[in-house]
Amino acid sequence: ATHPVKLEEKERIQLLMSASLAIFLVLAQFCTTSAFAPILLSHPEAAARARHCAFWSGGWGANTAEALMRRRGARDERSRLLLMQAPGVAKLRRAENAPGNVFVDESCIDCGTCRWMSPCFTRSNDKSAVTVQPQSEEERLGALQAMVACPTGSIRTESPDPLSKQATLSFPLPVPGLSNVYHLGYHSPKSYGAAAYLLVREGGNVLVDSPRFNEALAKGIIALGGAKYMYMTHIDDVADHVRWSERLGCTRVMHASEAPRA
Structure with missing residues (x-):
């Protein structure tokens, strides 16, 4: 159970200011780049504000805000459909993946995590897919870190990658x-x-x-x-x-x- 804890007023203000500043800095740093997507915008009001924010002057960021709102609305329905899938079907490699070792399977819920963590992933037919296979060590590590972060374990490899352990321990x-x-x-x-x-x-x-x-x-x-x-x-x-x-x-x-x- 969660029990209320009364913080000292000064401590409470410092905590809220620090957390709010961290959120703002991350958003300001990445919401106009393809390397990191906007985060912590799953609340509809926040996403609506973001579309009118200076960060979001056209292109990728504005589309992402709308996508976050859309995916949040579809969350429960997609989860229900995934539960109805046979395990073997859910783990099938998606046809949209480029040939190679790393792939996304059919259990993807389209949360978009992998797409802002690694440029190897893009959205295709309402789910993520590996459209460009990672080549360099840096690209492979980034794709494997996205695999670790994936909430549904939908990113997999045909054969083990030596960098997997490094990716697991990199967070x-x-x-x-x-x-x-x-x-x-x-x-x-x-x-x-x-x-x-x-x-x-x-x-x-x-x-x-x-x-x-x-x-x-x-x-x-x-x-x-x-x-x-x-x-x-x-x-x-x-x-x-x-x-x-x-x-x-x-x-x-x-x-x-x-x-x-x-």
Whole structure:
């Protein structure tokens, strides 16, 4: 059960300012690039604001905001259809994949995670596919990191890649251009693939939203100083918050209007 914890006013303000700043910086850094998609915009009001924001002046970013809104609306229906699929069918290699070792299978839920993590992936017929096989070591590592982050395990390889272990242990992954902000990978199907982040700061690190629980990731977070708080932006992205709170001993923080539903 989640129990309210009263923070000192100064501490509460510092926490909220730090988490909000981290979210803003990540958005400002990446929402106009193909390397990282806009994140934490699954709430319809946030996505609507984003379409009118200066970041989103045409092209890729605006399309992504609309796509996030569309996918959120289709989440429950797609999940229902996936449950109806026979396991063998769900794991079939999609015909849209380019020939080669890395591929996306039919269990993809079109959350878009892989597409902003690696340029090897694009959207084709309402799901992701490998349209360009990774060639260099850097490209292979990026594709494998997307495989680790995939919430439904829909990215696979025909044969094992020697870089797989490195990809698994690479999270928390530093966000390029932003000091002390880390992408946690391990997206959860419970939050429809939402991204979670770690903000390393004086006064205690902050986990922003919840990734899929994974012990290797927990050890990586602990190596960076653990987490004093888990700041949950909204109800859709709480995922495995109970397990993370128990493992890291962090205090969960959420707006009062959302907390009863968590």
